[in-house]
Amino acid sequence: MGLWSGFFHPVHSKTLLALYIAGVLFACLVLFLVLQLIPVPARRHVIRFVTFLGGLFYALEFFLPVAKSGPHADQNVLTPYTTAFGNISQAIVGFTIGLGVINLFQVHLGRLVKRSSDAMFSLAFFLSFLAMFLVSLWHHSHPNALSRALNHILFDGLLQSLDATMFSLIAFYIASAAYRAFRVRSLEATILLVTALVVMLGQIPVGTYLTHTFPAPLRVENIRNWILTQANVAVIRAIAFGLDIGALAMSLRIWLGLERGNYFD
Amino acid sequence: MLHANSAVRIFVPLLSFIILAAIYVARQRSLFIRRIYGLTAIEEAVGRATEMGRPMLGVPGLGGIDIVTLQAVAILAYVARIGCRYRTPLLVPVADTTLLPLMQETLQDVYVSEGKPELFDPENVRFLSNRQFSFAAAVAGTILRERTAACFYFGLFYAEALIFSEVGQQIGAIQIAGTPSTLQIPFFIATCDYVIIGDEFYAASAYLTREPVLLGSIIGQDLCKLLLILGVLVGIVVASIWPIYLPLIKSFLLGAG
Numbered sequence: 001m002g003l004w005s006g007f008f009h010p011v012h013s014k015t016l017l018a019l020y021i022a023g024v025l026f027a028c029l030v031l032f033l034v035l036q037l038i039p040v041p042a043r044r045h046v047i048r049f050v051t052f053l054g055g056l057f058y059a060l061e062f063f064l065p066v067a068k069s070g071p072h073a074d075q076n077v078l079t080p081y082t083t084a085f086g087n088i089s090q091a092i093v094g095f096t097i098g099l100g101v102i103n104l105f106q107v108h109l110g111r112l113v114k115r116s117s118d119a120m121f122s123l124a125f126f127l128s129f130l131a132m133f134l135v136s137l138w139h140h141s142h143p144n145a146l147s148r149a150l151n152h153i154l155f156d157g158l159l160q161s162l163d164a165t166m167f168s169l170i171a172f173y174i175a176s177a178a179y180r181a182f183r184v185r186s187l188e189a190t191i192l193l194v195t196a197l198v199v200m201l202g203q204i205p206v207g208t209y210l211t212h213t214f215p216a217p218l219r220v221e222n223i224r225n226w227i228l229t230q231a232n233v234a235v236i237r238a239i240a241f242g243l244d245i246g247a248l249a250m251s252l253r254i255w256l257g258l259e260r261g262n263y264f265d
Numbered sequence: 266m267l268h269a270n271s272a273v274r275i276f277v278p279l280l281s282f283i284i285l286a287a288i289y290v291a292r293q294r295s296l297f298i299r300r301i302y303g304l305t306a307i308e309e310a311v312g313r314a315t316e317m318g319r320p321m322l323g324v325p326g327l328g329g330i331d332i333v334t335l336q337a338v339a340i341l342a343y344v345a346r347i348g349c350r351y352r353t354p355l356l357v358p359v360a361d362t363t364l365l366p367l368m369q370e371t372l373q374d375v376y377v378s379e380g381k382p383e384l385f386d387p388e389n390v391r392f393l394s395n396r397q398f399s400f401a402a403a404v405a406g407t408i409l410r411e412r413t414a415a416c417f418y419f420g421l422f423y424a425e426a427l428i429f430s431e432v433g434q435q436i437g438a439i440q441i442a443g444t445p446s447t448l449q450i451p452f453f454i455a456t457c458d459y460v461i462i463g464d465e466f467y468a469a470s471a472y473l474t475r476e477p478v479l480l481g482s483i484i485g486q487d488l489c490k491l492l493l494i495l496g497v498l499v500g501i502v503v504a505s506i507w508p509i510y511l512p513l514i515k516s517f518l519l520g521a522g
Contacts, residue, residue, distance in 0.1 A: 063274060106387075180455060
């Protein structure tokens with residue numbers, strides 16, 4: 001156990017760090033070659049075994065009793081290793097970002113070479129990518145007033161504003177989607193329309209004013225509250241029960257290698 | 266870190282045992298599963314795209330490699346398989362880079378197993394952006410430029426769901442969606458032709474493949490839901506007749522680990 005604890009702790013010596021990185025790269029290369037050499041059915045067994053081990057670790061960490069007090073309160077024997085396992089996942093994700101960038105380059109370079117009608121969008125992609133990449137690199141390696149200003153313009157001024165613009169478009173999409181959904185075509189659509197009207201009226205001061213002389217249970221804000229906290233919550237919880245059981249079943253099938261069809265065979 | 270309390274240590278293994286027992290029983294005999302319209306409509310949507318000579322679009326959501334996205338990948342693989350038989354391409358934009366090699370491998374396997382590896386184009390699986398609204402804008406742009414005839418949205422979705430499903434609706438694409446994100450279900454219902462709701466999403470691979478193991482799992486899920494309904498009924502009775510026992514039940518269910 002002591003050896004494992006030391007293995008997962010941060011390394012501060014530069015020589016040791018270089019050795020660790022070289023060792024990890026060598027181990028990855030060997031693992032990659034071994035996985036390529038073994039036949040596909042056997043490779044699937046290896047993947048199932050690794051999946052089982054990963055699932056077993058997290059299941060045991062979740063179910064094992066934890067210390068109630070002391071320096072290791074709310075921890076069990078496996079809890080300290082969850083950070084290390086999380087870091088391994090992060091490292092794998094880091095590798096795939098390169099794959100994503102290569103894919104983007106392949107798609108857009110192809111369009112530029114073919115000079116298709118969408119080539120200008122691909123050109124815009126390359127210009128944006130290069131601008132963001134170079135400014136960000138400059139700002140993080142040699143920060144100064146100019147790099148800070150450029151980074152601010154590109155990230156906060158442009159990217160964040162474009163994100164906010166897309167988000168604000170949702171309001172208009174909700175309006176057009178609601179118009180279609182609320183058209184009185186059937187009994188269900190009528191119930192939906194009336195319910196939505198009550199909820200919206202209960203949300204605004206005019207609605208509250210219209211029914212303020214009614215007995216409390218008939219006031220629109222109280223009806224709205226009942227719809228949202230009683231009727232709606234009951235349905236959402238029923239769906240959530242089904243979803244959680246479904247997620248448990250799917251997790252079990254993947255963990256124990258029982259999943260079938262498509263890429264699981 | 267979150268850890269199990271006494272109730273979780275009892276109920277999760279119990280529910281797991283029920284599901285595994287149902288899978289074991291399902292291997293011995295054939296089981297019936299009711300019709301799920303959203304999944305049955307997949308072939309109709311692929312057929313329509315084929316007739317119109319336009320591509321299809323499959324979005325596996327914003328999630329990384331987790332059980333929701335794995336299920337979405339399984340459904341999109343089925344869509345690609347049907348599309349491959351009719352030579353109709355499936356465009357798959359992804360928002361998570363970890364999904365890119367998985368999706369490409371899966372689709373390649375589908376085309377190889379259908380005997381048409383030459384139809385597989387790796388560029389049909391595209392990483393667009395890992396930023397939510399940049400991804401939404403890019404998917405909406407893809408729908409408009411490619412004039413996709415059928416759109417499939419399966420996986421984890423958030424506020425961006427309405428943006429591209431509404432764009433798909435506006436160009437007249439036939440749209441099928443399924444998500445465990447309960448807040449997005451109403452938006453999909455307003456914009457899509459078919460929506461699979463709740464645990465139907467996890468039943469999809471069983472429904473599409475008809476594998477006994479998966480069908481058994483669905484039966485196990487239904488038995489677990491019956492158990493939970495029984496628990497809710499017991500809770501109602503106890504809360505109404507013997508409220509004195511409520512604190513005891515609450516401390517058992519919500520107590521520390």
